[in-house]
Amino acid sequence: MKILVIGSGGREHALVWKLAQSKLATRLYCAPGNPGIAQFAECVPIAATDIPKLADFVQRKCIGLTVVGPEAPLCAGIADYFQARRLRLFGPNKAGAQLEGSKVFSKKFFLKYGVPTARAEIFADPRAARDALRRWGTPVVVKADGLAAGKGVIVAHSLAEAEQAIADIMEKKVFGTAGNQIILEECLTGQEVSVMALTDSKCYRILAAAQDHKRVGDGDTGPNTGGMGAYSPTPALDKVPEEQIRNIFDRTLAGLQAEGIEYRGVLYAGLMLTKDGPMLLEYNCRFGDPETQVVLPRMDFDLAEACQATADGKLGEMTLRWKTQAAVCVVLASGGYPGDYAKGKPITGLADAAKLEDVTLFHAGTRVGADGQILTDGGRVLGVTALGNDLAGAVTRAYEAVTRIHFDGMHYRRDIAARALGVK
Template sequence: MKILIIGSGGREHALAWKIAQSPLVKQIFCAPGNPGIAEVAECIDIEAENIDGLYNFAVKQKIDLTVVGPEDTLMAGIVDRFRDEHLNIFGPTKRASFLEGSKVFAKTLMRKHGIPTADFKVFEDVKQAKKHLSTCEFPLVIKADGLAKGKGVFICKTLEEASKHIDDIMKEKIFGRAGDKVVIEEFLSGEEVSMLAITDGNTILPLPSVQDHKAIYDGDKGPNTGGMGAYTPVPSITEDMQLSIEENILVPIIHAMKRENRPYSGVIYAGLIITSTGPKVLEFNARFGDPETQVLLMRMKSDLVPLLLSTGKNTLEDTEIEWDNGASLCVVMASKGYPDKYEKGFPISGLETIRGLDNIQVFHAGTSMKDGKVVTNGGRVLAVTALGKNAPEAQKAVYGAIQKLSFEGAHYRRDIGAKAIYRKTS
C-alpha cells in the first residue's frame, strides 16, 4: 500500500512512525512533513491546506489511503473532495468537522441532545457580551468560536480580565474570523482528561484515557498552549468511568451527528472534566490530539493501518486493538516565548544520542533543516515520548532523554505525569 499523511507536526510524525511498522505498507508520503518524518517517509512540498495539490498528488501516485492530521485541512473539505473522487481517506467531512470548527455549533448540539457540558451563552456583539459579564459568577470561561490552535480558551478570574479577553477576541481579532462569536460559559471544577475513539459512524472503538497538560508552566500555571505533555493511562479513569463516558458522551454525540445529517467517521476526541456530578464535555476535536497521539501510539501493539481502513469500509465492529499494559508519557520541548512570540532557527543537538534507545521516541513537532542540520521551526519543537512498565518508569526515561537534547531557549515542564504518580503512591 501507498499511504499519504497530511501535516508537519509531532502528531503526524507519530502516525508516520506507527504506520511505517505495518507490513501492509510499502511506501509513505507526508505533505509537507518535517525532518523527523523524513526518516520514515518521503516528504512532499505541498502545504496541508492545498487541497487541489494534495488531491492531484494522490491521484498521480495512486495513493491507497490518506490520513489527515490537522483540523484546518479537515475544515477545508479535503475528505469531501477525496471521497467524491472515490479516494480512501481517514477523517470526518467538512460538515462533521464543525464539531471542532465551531464551539457554538458543538455547545448548541450538546444542549439539544442532552450531552453533559457547562452552561453557556453565545454572543456576536461585544457590548452584549460585556453586559452579560456583570451577571456572571467568577471564575468563568471565554472561548473563541472557531479554530485557534488550542489557544482560544481563557479562564477568567475577574471582570476586568474577562472584558479584556472579549476585546482581544472580538475587537482586536487575535484569532481572526474565529473570534466573530464567543461562548461565555460556567467554570467547571475537576480533573481534565482526554478520551479519543475511532468510529465509522456506526461503531465506536474507544482508546485508553489520556491526560494532556495545556498550561505552559509547572503546576498548570500560565497561558494555554497546544499541549506541553501527556500520559496514558489516567489512574482515576476506572473501567466503570470509561464505560460511563462511552455510554453518556461518545455514543450520544455520534448518534446526534447522524441525526443532524452530519455523519461522522474518523477520530473523535472528547476533552472532558470529571466533576463531582460526573464527566462533562469541555470541547470536541475532530482529529487525533497532539500530544495524545504520541503516547497512545507508543502503547498500541496492534497494526494501525487495518484500523484506519476499517472506518472507510464500515467494518470497525470486526476490529480489536491490543495495548501494552504499561504507561506512556510525553514531554514537549518548546521554544522560549511560546505560546507567544518566539524565535526560530536554533540548531538542535543530541538527536543522534537518542536514536536507537529502547522504548524512547523523539517526535519532531516544529523542526526544519538548515545547512544540513536540524533546527527549531515552531513553538513546540520536540515531543519526547517513552513507554515504561508504569508511569514513574516512563517519566524517568523521558526526562533522562531530555537531558541529552538541547537547543537555545528550550523550555519544558518538569511535572508531566506527577498527578498519575502521586495518585499511585498516595
C-alpha cells in the same frame, strides 16, 4: 498500499512512525512533513491546506489511504473533496468537522442531544456579552466560536479579564472571523482528560485515554500552550464508570446520525472529571497533539488497518488491543514559547537520546540546516516519548533522554505525570 499522511508536526511524525510498522503499508508519503518524518516517509512540499494539489498527488501516485493530521484541512472540507473524487480518506467531512470548527455549533449540538456539558450562553453582540457578565460573575470561560490555533479559550478570573477577552475576540478581532460569535461558559473544576475514539459513523472504538499538560510552567502555571507533555494511561479515570464515558460517545454518535452526518475518523473528547461525573468541554475532529505521541506507542494493533476500516465503514470488524506498558511524552519548547521565539537554533544530542531503550523522538518544529544539522523551527520543537512498565518507569526514561538533548533557550516541564504519581 501506499499511504499519505497530511501535516508536519509531532502528531504526524507519530502517525507516520506507527503506520510504518503496518503490514499494509508498502510506501509512505507525508505532506509537507518534517526531518523526523523523512526517516520513514517521502516528504512532499504541498501545504496541508492545499486540497486540490493534495488530491491530484493522491490520484497521480495511486495512494490507497490518506490520513489527515491537523484540523484546518478537515474543517475546510478535504474529506468531501476526496470523496467526490472517490479517494479514500480517514477524517470527518466538513459537516462533522464543525464539532471542532465551531464552538457555537458544537455547544448547540451537545445541548440538543443531551451530552453532559457545561452551562453556556451564546452571543453575537459584544455589548450583550458584557452586560451578561454581571449575571455570570467569575470565574467564567470566554470562548471564540471558530478555530483560533488553540488560543481561543480564556478562563477569566475577574470581570476585567472577561471584558478584555470579549473586546479582544469580538472588537479587536485578534482571531479574525473566528470571533464573530462567542460563548460564555460555566467554569468547571476537576481533572481534565483526553479520550479519543475511532468512529465509522455506525459504531465507535474508544482508544487508550491520555492526560496532557496545557500550561507552559510546572504546577500548571503560566499561559496555555498547544500541550507541553502527556501520559497514558490516566489513573484519574480509574474511578469513573466506563458507562459514563460511553454515554457521551453514544449520545454524540446518535446525534450525528440524526443530523445525517456521516462521521468517519477521530472523535477526541476533552473531558472534565467533575463531582457530578465527566462533562464534555469540547470535541476535536482529529488526533490530539501531544496525546497521539503517548497513545500510538501503546497500540498493539495495526493502525493502517484501523484507519482503513474506519474510512470504509467496517470498524465493527476491528478489535483494538493495547500494551500494558505506560507512555510519557515531554515536549521540548523554544525559548519564549508560547509567546515570540527565535528559530534556527542547532539541536545536539538527538542520536544519543534515541539510543535509549523504548525512547522515541517525535519532531514537531524542526528543519535541516545548510550543513545537515537539525535546527529548531517552531514553538514546540520535539516530543520525547518513552515507554515503561509503569508510569514512574516511563517518566524516568523520558527525562533521562531529555537530559541528552540541548538547544539554545530550550525549556520543558519537569512535572509531566507528577499528579498521577502523587508527587507534589
